[in-house]
Amino acid sequence: MARKANQQLDSARDDRGRHGATSLPGLDIGHYNLRLRDPEGDGFLGDRASQTAFRALLDVARAHHLTGKDPFGKTPAAEVAKDAIDLALVGGDPDAAHAIHLAVEEYARRLAYVVQVFLAQPQWRAVERIVLGGGFPEHETGDLAIRRAMRLLELADTGATLHPLRHDPDEGGLLGWVPLLPDDARAHDAFLAVDVGGTNIRCGIVQHRLHKDRHGGKARVLESLKWRHAGDGPGRDEAVARLAAMLNGLSAFARTLDIRLAPFVGIACPGQVEADGSLSAGAQNLPGDWEQPFHLPRALGARLDPVAGTPPSVVMHNDAVVQGLSELRRMRKARRWAVLTIGTGLGNASYTMR
Numbered sequence: 001m002a003r004k005a006n007q008q009l010d011s012a013r014d015d016r017g018r019h020g021a022t023s024l025p026g027l028d029i030g031h032y033n034l035r036l037r038d039p040e041g042d043g044f045l046g047d048r049a050s051q052t053a054f055r056a057l058l059d060v061a062r063a064h065h066l067t068g069k070d071p072f073g074k075t076p077a078a079e080v081a082k083d084a085i086d087l088a089l090v091g092g093d094p095d096a097a098h099a100i101h102l103a104v105e106e107y108a109r110r111l112a113y114v115v116q117v118f119l120a121q122p123q124w125r126a127v128e129r130i131v132l133g134g135g136f137p138e139h140e141t142g143d144l145a146i147r148r149a150m151r152l153l154e155l156a157d158t159g160a161t162l163h164p165l166r167h168d169p170d171e172g173g174l175l176g177w178v179p180l181l182p183d184d185a186r187a188h189d190a191f192l193a194v195d196v197g198g199t200n201i202r203c204g205i206v207q208h209r210l211h212k213d214r215h216g217g218k219a220r221v222l223e224s225l226k227w228r229h230a231g232d233g234p235g236r237d238e239a240v241a242r243l244a245a246m247l248n249g250l251s252a253f254a255r256t257l258d259i260r261l262a263p264f265v266g267i268a269c270p271g272q273v274e275a276d277g278s279l280s281a282g283a284q285n286l287p288g289d290w291e292q293p294f295h296l297p298r299a300l301g302a303r304l305d306p307v308a309g310t311p312p313s314v315v316m317h318n319d320a321v322v323q324g325l326s327e328l329r330r331m332r333k334a335r336r337w338a339v340l341t342i343g344t345g346l347g348n349a350s351y352t353m354r
Contacts, residue, residue: 013025013028016179016180016181016182016183017180017181017182017183017184017185017264017313017315018275018315019273019274019275019276019277019297019315019316019317020273020274020275020277020316020317020318021180021317024179024180026353026354027179027328027351027352027353027354028351028352028354029321029349029350029351030123030350030351030352031123031124031349031350032318032320032321032347032348032349032350033271033272033281033282033318033320033347033348033349034118034121034123034124034348034350035281035282036117036118036121044345044346045114045117046114046340046345046346046348047345047346048110048111048113048114049107049110049111049114049115049340049342049346050342050343050344050345050346051134051135051136051142051342051343051344052078052344052345053107053110054103054107054136054141054142054145055076055077055078055080056077056078057103057106057107058077058085058099058100058103059076059077060103061099061100061102061103061106062077062099065095065098065099065102066095066096066099067095068093068095068096069093070096071084071088071092071093071096072084072088082135082139082141082142083139085100085139085141086139086140086141088100089101089140089141089144090140100141104141104144104145104148105148107145107149108145108146108148108149108152109149109152111145111146111149111342112149112152112153112156114346115130115149115153115158115160115162115340116153116156116158118338118340118348119158119159119160123350124338124350125336126335126336127160127336127337127338127350128159128160128161128334128335128336128337129160129161129163129331129334129337129338130160130161130162130163130337130338130339130340131163131164131165131323131324131327131331131337131338131339131340132146132162132163132164132165132339132340132341132342133164133165133169133172133320133323133324133326133339133340133341133342133347134169134323134340134341134342134343134347135169135170135342135343136342136343137164137165137169137342138168138169142342143164146162146164149162150162163327163330163331165323165326165327166327166330167326169323170195170202170224170226171204171221171224171326172195172322172323172326172327173193173194173195173197173202173268173319173322173323173326174193174194174195174202174203174204174206174221174224174268174326175193175206175216175219175220175221175326176216176268176321176322176323176324176325176326176328177191177193177206177266177268177322177325178206178208178210178216178219178325178326179215179216179325179328180266180315180317180322180325181208181210181262181264181266182264184262184264185262185263185264186208186210186262187262188260188261188262189207189208189259189260189261190205190206190207190208190222190254190259190260190261190262191205191206191208191261191262191264191265191266192204192205192206192247192250192251192261192264192265192266192312193206193265193266193267193268194243194247194265194266194267194268194269195268195319195322195323196243196267196268196269196270196286196319197270197285197319197343197344198230198270198285198286198343198344198345199228199229199230199343199344200226200227200228200229200230201226201227201229201239201242201243201246202224202225202226202227203224203225203226203243203246203247203250204221204222204223204224204225204250205221205222205223205224205250205253205254205259205261206219206220206221206222207219207220207221207222207259213329215328215329215332216325216326216328216329217328217329217330222257222259223250223253223254225246225249225250227242227243227246229242229287233287234287234288235287235288236286236287236288236289236290236294237288238287239286239287239288240296240299240300240303241303243300244300244303244304247265247300247304248303248304248305251304251305251307252305261307261308262307263306263307263308263310263311263312263313264312264313264315265300265301265304265312265313265314265315266315266316266317266322267296267297267300267314267315267316267317268316268317268318268319268321268322268323269283269286269290269296269316269317269318269319270282270283270285270286270318270319270320270345270347271283271286271290271291271318272318273316273317273318274292276295277295277296277297277298277314277315277316278291278292278293278294278295278296279291279292279294279296280292285344285345296316297314297315297316298314300314301313301314318347318349319341319347320339320340320341320347320348320349321339321349323339323341323347324337324338324339324341324349324351327339331351331353332353334353335352335353336350336351336352336353337350337351337353338350338351339351
């Protein structure tokens with residue numbers, strides 16, 4: 001009798017298909033966009049472990065520890081490609097490699113410290129596993145820094161372990177929409193998803209394949225588009241228009257492949273997503289002012305083509321939340337788990353399995 005009552009309660013706690021969902025079947029999204037002030041600076045503590053922070057550390061190492069020729073010339077680290085940094089680390093001048101290693105070590109210590117501070121917060125109490133997403137862990141230098149931070153946390157005996165994304169980080173903010181899909185969208189083969197970041201905007205056709213794995217572990221991105229908006233410097237209206245064009249193009253492509261596309265678009269976006277779909281904070285790295293009273297789902301929806309004659313429903317959630325949910329299958333045995341996304345800033349979210 002008690003088991004039946006718990007099942008009924010669990011089914012009632014279902015926010016799938018709603019902006020900023022906090023309850024899914026078997027899972028609570030406890031907290032996200034946790035903004036801890038840096039006691040030693042003007043910004044937030046998470047900024048110490050962002051990809052931007054690593055680039056700044058690399059510039060310091062170049063200035064103080066290079067005795068020979070700088071492999072990057074006078075180019076600031078913020079403008080150096082990831083591949084160029086990796087090449088200097090593994091195949092370049094030993095002096096340059098040493099400077100990069102110094103930056104890696106300092107970054108790893110900062111990341112380990114930030115993780116420990118997060119674990120000490122009530123919102124992260126008893127977290128057992130932490131997914132690491134974003135673009136930083138995917139290249140050689142980032143991977144080295146993450147592995148070093150993992151070792152430091154192990155030595156500190158925090159009780160929590162770090163787990164880099166198992167799939168392409170470009171796809172995490174798209175695949176994570178599968179657990180958030182409402183039932184009517186699950187009746188179709190695929191749907192459209194968007195991942196808005198401070199540097200890039202990505203869109204894709206996601207095939208959920210929930211009949212193969214109810215946790216979304218078999219989902220895949222069939223086709224995707226990426227726009228590096230940071231290099232173009234668009235205004236808000238231009239960014240929305242470009243995003244709509246990308247989605248309409250993918251919708252047309254799905255029709256040519258005879259894919260049964262759901263009239264649903266999921267948007268993963270930095271910041272605090274309110275129940276009405278607006279952003280109340282944390283969107284400072286996006287092109288233009290995206291916070292209230294601006295309403296991205298409404299502005300985008302007005303520009304989207306109908307899908308099989310139906311105007312698509314546009315739903316938004318925090319990008320860290322969505323990227324973390326892309327690892328739901330791997331995290332399902334942990335009672336409490338969390339995610340940190342290392343990008344222009346440091347996104348975060350925590351979860352509790354029921």
